[in-house]
Amino acid sequence: MTRELFQKELIQLQDDVLILGSMAEKAVAESVEALRSADLAWAQRIVDDDLAINTKRFDIEERALFVIASQQPLAGDLRAVMSALMIITDLERIGDHAEGIARINLRLGEADDVPRRMGYIPAMADRALAMLRDSLQAYVERNVDEARRVCDADDEVDRLQDAVYDETFRGMIENPDVIQRNTYYLWTAHNLERIADRCTNICERVIYLVTGRMEEINVSRY
Amino acid sequence: MSIRMKTPPRMPPDAADAARALRARPAGEGQPSADAVVRPDGEITFAIDALNLWYGAKQALTGVGLEIARRKVTALIGPSGCGKSTLIRCLNRMNDLIPGVTITGRVDYRGVDIYGADVDPVEVRRRIGMVFQKPNPFPKSIYENVAFGARVNGFRGNLDDLVERSLRRAALWDEVRGDLRKSGLALSGGQQQRLCIARALANNPDVILMDEPCSALDPIATLKIEDLMRELADDYTIVVVTHNMQQAARVSDYTAFMLTDEETTGRLIEYAPTETMFTQPADQRTEDYISGRFG
Numbered sequence: 001m002t003r004e005l006f007q008k009e010l011i012q013l014q015d016d017v018l019i020l021g022s023m024a025e026k027a028v029a030e031s032v033e034a035l036r037s038a039d040l041a042w043a044q045r046i047v048d049d050d051l052a053i054n055t056k057r058f059d060i061e062e063r064a065l066f067v068i069a070s071q072q073p074l075a076g077d078l079r080a081v082m083s084a085l086m087i088i089t090d091l092e093r094i095g096d097h098a099e100g101i102a103r104i105n106l107r108l109g110e111a112d113d114v115p116r117r118m119g120y121i122p123a124m125a126d127r128a129l130a131m132l133r134d135s136l137q138a139y140v141e142r143n144v145d146e147a148r149r150v151c152d153a154d155d156e157v158d159r160l161q162d163a164v165y166d167e168t169f170r171g172m173i174e175n176p177d178v179i180q181r182n183t184y185y186l187w188t189a190h191n192l193e194r195i196a197d198r199c200t201n202i203c204e205r206v207i208y209l210v211t212g213r214m215e216e217i218n219v220s221r222y
Numbered sequence: 223m224s225i226r227m228k229t230p231p232r233m234p235p236d237a238a239d240a241a242r243a244l245r246a247r248p249a250g251e252g253q254p255s256a257d258a259v260v261r262p263d264g265e266i267t268f269a270i271d272a273l274n275l276w277y278g279a280k281q282a283l284t285g286v287g288l289e290i291a292r293r294k295v296t297a298l299i300g301p302s303g304c305g306k307s308t309l310i311r312c313l314n315r316m317n318d319l320i321p322g323v324t325i326t327g328r329v330d331y332r333g334v335d336i337y338g339a340d341v342d343p344v345e346v347r348r349r350i351g352m353v354f355q356k357p358n359p360f361p362k363s364i365y366e367n368v369a370f371g372a373r374v375n376g377f378r379g380n381l382d383d384l385v386e387r388s389l390r391r392a393a394l395w396d397e398v399r400g401d402l403r404k405s406g407l408a409l410s411g412g413q414q415q416r417l418c419i420a421r422a423l424a425n426n427p428d429v430i431l432m433d434e435p436c437s438a439l440d441p442i443a444t445l446k447i448e449d450l451m452r453e454l455a456d457d458y459t460i461v462v463v464t465h466n467m468q469q470a471a472r473v474s475d476y477t478a479f480m481l482t483d484e485e486t487t488g489r490l491i492e493y494a495p496t497e498t499m500f501t502q503p504a505d506q507r508t509e510d511y512i513s514g515r516f517g
Contacts, residue, residue, distance in 0.1 A: 075508075078500070
């Protein structure tokens with residue numbers, strides 16, 4: 001095997017993508033948990049920590065650009081570097097959605113009864129987080145079948161969002177006092193739905209990485 | 223003007239070695255898979271079919287078959303000894319000049335077999351010009367370097383115009399216009415190479431073959447030649463042998479990857495539009511080579 005240094009750089013790049021993935025996953029999981037427990041200090045920490053995710057993304061981008069400039073990757077190597085660049089954009093945006101949920105928590109303020117009852121939102125968060133983990137697993141394993149399966153799971157997240165809409169609107173009609181709170185829950189569901197969509201983007205990149213074909217495999221209803 | 227000549231060519235080299243070697247290796251063996259060799263779009267300048275070449279008893283090309291598109295840049299890549307220079311030299315019969323060479327198969331240039339019995343190799347080389355790795359201007363003035371071929375061929379037009387036109391086309395005119403009497407050897411390497419391109423253009427060719435035209439040049443001179451190749455492709459068919467993968471990716475429309483392995487010498491592995499070749503090659507050996515994993 002020649003180009004050992006280059007090989008190490010590609011592995012390092014992938015490791016960094018996974019580290020960014022872990023940071024985004026942690027932010028999403030914690031933002032929903034902080035919302036459920038109405039923990040405003042925690043929410044503020046999540047907002048503050050988003051800077052670290054953004055910084056990490058730019059660090060990886062710089063590193064990838066230097067790999068392109070210095071090693072001039074071609075074919076599969078080029079696809080690996082380009083996929084990493086695309087995936088970190090999606091991961092950084094996932095971090096932003098987590099920050100969005102934390103900001104919703106801050107807007108909602110102190111809760112009368114903790115934990116908050118959030119209907120289908122925790123289930124939606126679980127599915128979105130599973131999609132994130134599975135898409136990164138498909139990335140590491142270069143597994144096209146797994147990537148396609150993850151994309152199929154997006155339908156389930158869309159269905160759960162429908163359920164969230166249904167229950168929040170019903171709540172608002174029955175009791176206008178909850179209109180503001182339930183509107184924030186709608187925003188939360190929207191953030192989670194976007195996270196799931198970003199995961200399908202990651203999976204599309206995995207398919208491109210392995211096959212060289214760019215395809216839109218799943219169009220979200222939202 | 224036809225490339226056919228009135229008198230028959232010299233006798234072909236003894237074909238006995240070729241026949242023996244052909245028997246030793248059944249036809250079809252070592253051929254690339256069908257999906258790894260594309261047919262270019264549009265008009266075809268060269269149709270190469272089942273081309274074999276031996277230097278004495280040593281085989282250098284095995285069953286090469288591909289078509290080269292008109293007014294496009296086609297790059298030949300592959301590790302040293304893979305037969306790419308041998309292949310490009312087959313396209314204007316430069317290998318005829320090497321003793322002991324045997325060739326079987328066909329090279330059709332715009333529908334005419336250039337190895338046909340009635341074909342004049344001199345006319346072939348006029349129409350299909352060549353630029354070599356090391357710039358090789360004649361030890362004459364810049365003007366005479368460009369005018370030489372025309373003089374030899376009894377050119378009756380305006381030589382000054384021809385020289386200026388050729389130097390302009392080779393992107394050298396502005397640098398040498400005031401000094402055409404200076405020796406061609408006094409120019410820089412990059413300028414010498416463009417002078418050689420101007421010299422080839424002055425013969426009014428249809429095709430320009432370039433055998434590693436930038437390997438002796440610095441990066442700036444290299445980029446100038448690359449820009450020139452792209453410009454010339456508007457009017458000429460260009461075939462370029464290069465060791466520089468990025469150069470092939472930058473300048474060519476189609477890329478052919480050749481390889482010599484333990485089993486077969488000088489075979490075509492893959493031939494595709496350059497964009498496909500460098501992002502999504504069909505053959506693992508192409509992928510390994512262009513990503514620097516061997517060779």
